[in-house]
Amino acid sequence: MSSIILKDITIDGICKDVLIRAGLIEKIEPSGSSVLWDIAGDVEIMDCSGKVAIPGFVNMHVHAAMSLMRGLGEDMVFNDWITKIWDVEKNIDSEYVYWATKVACIEMIRTGTTTFNDHYWHFDASVRAAREMGLRIATGYEIMDKGSVAEAERQKLQCQEKTAKYFASPSEMHLYQLAFHAIYSVSEEMMIWAAEFARKHKINLHIHLSETRKEVEDCKAAHGGLSPVEYLDRLGILSDNIIAAHTLWLSPNDVRLLGERGVNCVHNVNSNTKLASGYRFLYKELKDAGANVCLGTDGCASSNNLDMLEVMKTSALFQKAWRDDPSALPLPELMDMATLNGAKALGIQGGRLVEGAVADINIVDTDNTFFLSNSPFLANLVYSAHSDCIDSVICAGRFVMRNRQIPEEKEILTQAKRVLAKIA
Amino acid sequence: MSSIILKDITIDGICKDVLIRAGLIEKIEPSGSSVLWDIAGDVEIMDCSGKVAIPGFVNMHVHAAMSLMRGLGEDMVFNDWITKIWDVEKNIDSEYVYWATKVACIEMIRTGTTTFNDHYWHFDASVRAAREMGLRIATGYEIMDKGSVAEAERQKLQCQEKTAKYFASPSEMHLYQLAFHAIYSVSEEMMIWAAEFARKHKINLHIHLSETRKEVEDCKAAHGGLSPVEYLDRLGILSDNIIAAHTLWLSPNDVRLLGERGVNCVHNVNSNTKLASGYRFLYKELKDAGANVCLGTDGCASSNNLDMLEVMKTSALFQKAWRDDPSALPLPELMDMATLNGAKALGIQGGRLVEGAVADINIVDTDNTFFLSNSPFLANLVYSAHSDCIDSVICAGRFVMRNRQIPEEKEILTQAKRVLAKIA
Numbered sequence: 087m088s089s090i091i092l093k094d095i096t097i098d099g100i101c102k103d104v105l106i107r108a109g110l111i112e113k114i115e116p117s118g119s120s121v122l123w124d125i126a127g128d129v130e131i132m133d134c135s136g137k138v139a140i141p142g143f144v145n146m147h148v149h150a151a152m153s154l155m156r157g158l159g160e161d162m163v164f165n166d167w168i169t170k171i172w173d174v175e176k177n178i179d180s181e182y183v184y185w186a187t188k189v190a191c192i193e194m195i196r197t198g199t200t201t202f203n204d205h206y207w208h209f210d211a212s213v214r215a216a217r218e219m220g221l222r223i224a225t226g227y228e229i230m231d232k233g234s235v236a237e238a239e240r241q242k243l244q245c246q247e248k249t250a251k252y253f254a255s256p257s258e259m260h261l262y263q264l265a266f267h268a269i270y271s272v273s274e275e276m277m278i279w280a281a282e283f284a285r286k287h288k289i290n291l292h293i294h295l296s297e298t299r300k301e302v303e304d305c306k307a308a309h310g311g312l313s314p315v316e317y318l319d320r321l322g323i324l325s326d327n328i329i330a331a332h333t334l335w336l337s338p339n340d341v342r343l344l345g346e347r348g349v350n351c352v353h354n355v356n357s358n359t360k361l362a363s364g365y366r367f368l369y370k371e372l373k374d375a376g377a378n379v380c381l382g383t384d385g386c387a388s389s390n391n392l393d394m395l396e397v398m399k400t401s402a403l404f405q406k407a408w409r410d411d412p413s414a415l416p417l418p419e420l421m422d423m424a425t426l427n428g429a430k431a432l433g434i435q436g437g438r439l440v441e442g443a444v445a446d447i448n449i450v451d452t453d454n455t456f457f458l459s460n461s462p463f464l465a466n467l468v469y470s471a472h473s474d475c476i477d478s479v480i481c482a483g484r485f486v487m488r489n490r491q492i493p494e495e496k497e498i499l500t501q502a503k504r505v506l507a508k509i510a
Numbered sequence: 511m512s513s514i515i516l517k518d519i520t521i522d523g524i525c526k527d528v529l530i531r532a533g534l535i536e537k538i539e540p541s542g543s544s545v546l547w548d549i550a551g552d553v554e555i556m557d558c559s560g561k562v563a564i565p566g567f568v569n570m571h572v573h574a575a576m577s578l579m580r581g582l583g584e585d586m587v588f589n590d591w592i593t594k595i596w597d598v599e600k601n602i603d604s605e606y607v608y609w610a611t612k613v614a615c616i617e618m619i620r621t622g623t624t625t626f627n628d629h630y631w632h633f634d635a636s637v638r639a640a641r642e643m644g645l646r647i648a649t650g651y652e653i654m655d656k657g658s659v660a661e662a663e664r665q666k667l668q669c670q671e672k673t674a675k676y677f678a679s680p681s682e683m684h685l686y687q688l689a690f691h692a693i694y695s696v697s698e699e700m701m702i703w704a705a706e707f708a709r710k711h712k713i714n715l716h717i718h719l720s721e722t723r724k725e726v727e728d729c730k731a732a733h734g735g736l737s738p739v740e741y742l743d744r745l746g747i748l749s750d751n752i753i754a755a756h757t758l759w760l761s762p763n764d765v766r767l768l769g770e771r772g773v774n775c776v777h778n779v780n781s782n783t784k785l786a787s788g789y790r791f792l793y794k795e796l797k798d799a800g801a802n803v804c805l806g807t808d809g810c811a812s813s814n815n816l817d818m819l820e821v822m823k824t825s826a827l828f829q830k831a832w833r834d835d836p837s838a839l840p841l842p843e844l845m846d847m848a849t850l851n852g853a854k855a856l857g858i859q860g861g862r863l864v865e866g867a868v869a870d871i872n873i874v875d876t877d878n879t880f881f882l883s884n885s886p887f888l889a890n891l892v893y894s895a896h897s898d899c900i901d902s903v904i905c906a907g908r909f910v911m912r913n914r915q916i917p918e919e920k921e922i923l924t925q926a927k928r929v930l931a932k933i934a
Contacts, residue, residue, distance in 0.1 A: 157894070406784060
């Protein structure tokens with residue numbers, strides 16, 4: 087792997103030279119320093135004057151392979167929508183997941199995401215797609231027994247086998263974890279098994295939690311008045327290795343529990359609002375209670391794209407609006423939710439542009455109308471600009487996009503059309 | 511002006527050939543028809559296979575020259591924010607407005623807006639900028655006396671003079687109208703004068719109305735319990751020549767009045783939510799009552815960009831969310847709000863791609879991840895894609911952008927930086 091020098095790139099308002107080697111940010115020094123660096127081997131030098139570096143985004147909840155299911159269930163309520171999706175998903179196979187995940191990777195790269203926390207069937211195919219595209223993926227075996235004992239036993243065996251295979255050849259580009267769908271689609275016994283399995287192997291467990299009012303009401307009716315959060319806590323599942331997507335319908339006690347257990351809560355505002363699941367996400371309350379709050383896009387069947395910059399803006403608008411407070415969700419916190427907090431949850435030394443961190447970097451072109459005014463860079467980035475201001479993307483020290491060009495993009499779109507035609 | 515033939519372009523799902531001549535859409539015929547057309551004079555033929563035509567957007571409420579004031583007052587409440595803006599505006603001049611409006615035109619063209627309904631000082635400079643950029647502008651004399659009788663008299667004279675000048679050489683690219691700021695910044699006598707003046711000259715009157723809860727409360731306190739809408743109606747001002755921006759804090763009686771008088775109401779969701787002015791816009795109620803509901807971005811100091819496609823998505827998400835109804839604000843209505851309804855309000859034969867309409871057309875490139883799935887085009891356009899899918903833009907029969915290139919863009923950015931440095 088060759089080294090990269092980013093010359094004259096702006097970081098936190100100051101012009102710097104950056105050395106990237108062996109997947110890491112090795113040096114960040116004042117602009118001009120790089121002429122004195124004596125680097126062995128191949129070095130690519132990129133002139134970045136007028137450009138700004140920000141950390142690559144960490145999309146903390148996505149079903150990447152749903153990139154080909156956009157618009158399948160427009161304007162439907164959650165329960166009708168998920169029934170329709172599950173019906174379509176019966177026909178998909180590993181090849182579909184591979185190409186659909188590649189399509190998702192194109193979209194994530196073009197919008198500045200370098201790590202994604204995925205949740206889908208045929209995860210081997212997703213991992214292969216992500217690795218070929220050069221992105222970091224967190225994913226692993228997906229559990230959903232829908233109450234069938236036979237299915238639960240089959241999944242346990244398969245889970246052990248797949249996990250062992252991963253531990254035999256681990257990769258820093260694939261953060262292995264376990265996933266189960268939700269409390270309403272997985273049996274109690276299986277949830278407990280999965281949580282113990284994840285703890286034993288020191289891996290994360292990625293779930294959907296308290297997404298809709300109905301989920302909470304059904305849970306209370308079934309479990310003696312316990313909310314989904316309380317129910318999982320009673321089962322001993324809530325912990326800092328839990329990545330809980332949505333956490334939208336929460337009581338004060340739920341917030342307290344999620345905070346005390348150090349749960350990673352993922353806000354998916356576009357999905358929640360488009361499906362009319364809700365919008366009063368308790369960002370400040372969760373943060374104050376001690377939860378690690380991150381951002382995600384959710385899958386394209388609900389949200390309907392993978393653009394983290396769009397999610398950041400929508401999150402801020404909704405927080406300001408429903409709280410009747412224009413200062414709600416300040417920009418630096420929003421940036422952390424989209425980068426640092428996700429990296430923390432996944433155990434990546436990233437989310438900040440500092441020496442020693444992983445070299446996951448977006449290079450932003452500011453030579454356009456959005457960045458003209460003398461305003462804070464983050465304000466212009468989040469509120470004015472679009473993700474097409476992201477000119478180039480580096481993940482783990484390699485360019486995955488240069489000047490908006492991604493290798494093999496056309497070929498991937500062609501293959502995706504082919505698998506879509508096959509499934510139709 | 512040369513003619514344009516768009517060959518093999520998709521309109522409403524069907525592949526067509528389109529002839530554009532003398533600023534109008536002259537023919538729309540089945541794909542392949544154009545080989546038989548015998549057109550005199552210069553003809554530019556554009557191969558549009560795989561591309562989709564939609565009407566150019568009509569941005570119904572904008573302060574274009576605020577394009578250089580982005581981020582000036584982040585995270586501030588409305589009344590502090592507008593005080594800060596007015597303070598900055600003391601220093602601007604006609605040259606500033608000219609270049610700032612050109613910057614806004616670049617941004618509007620890149621995001622598919624072909625007509626904008628502007629509201630700003632030094633409107634002559636804005637008109638000059640828009641005409642040079644090839645966009646349609648609706649604007650005219652701006653009234654804001656802040657209760658000063660001397661200022662009111664000065665403005666009346668100037669208004670008469672400017673209006674006479676316009677009528678001496680009218681242009682279909684400049685839809686002349688009158689503007690006054692709001693009921694809290696213009697004297698009652700001046701509002702009545704402006705409304706009579708607009709009626710006499712058969713022109714529109716563009717105002718801010720019921721934007722904040724405070725505006726409504728202050729009005730009720732000052733005018734015997736009347737809301738801003740009721741107050742304007744009592745003054746005889748409410749009519750179908752009124753373009754009322756915001757109309758956010760409305761009673762059922764306000765909705766009834768706005769509907770019965772056929773007022774054009776402009777929803778500015780990004781501005782309203784970012785400033786935390788409110789989000790429960792009564793779209794359905796206003797439409798059902800008979801009002802003509804349109805969309806706008808507002809100026810960049812509040813919203814913070816001029817992207818109508820983004821506004822469409824945000825509007826839909828907020829309507830679905832606060833109404834707890836995923837079917838709220840269906841896509842075809844959303845498209846009308848961004849195109850046809852604005853054209854109606856301004857008296858333009860546009861907002862639809864039909865023979866005889868003005869040739870204001872966005873050419874959308876669908877060769878990307880967003881349009882891969884077999885979903886309704888509008889769903890992919892609004893919920894998945896970004897405005898950078900707009901490849902080329904035609905306004906009044908001329909290309910204002912071809913393949914994402916706008917003539918003189920770099921020079922305009924340079925000049926804008928110069929006037930920004932001058933004002934700093």
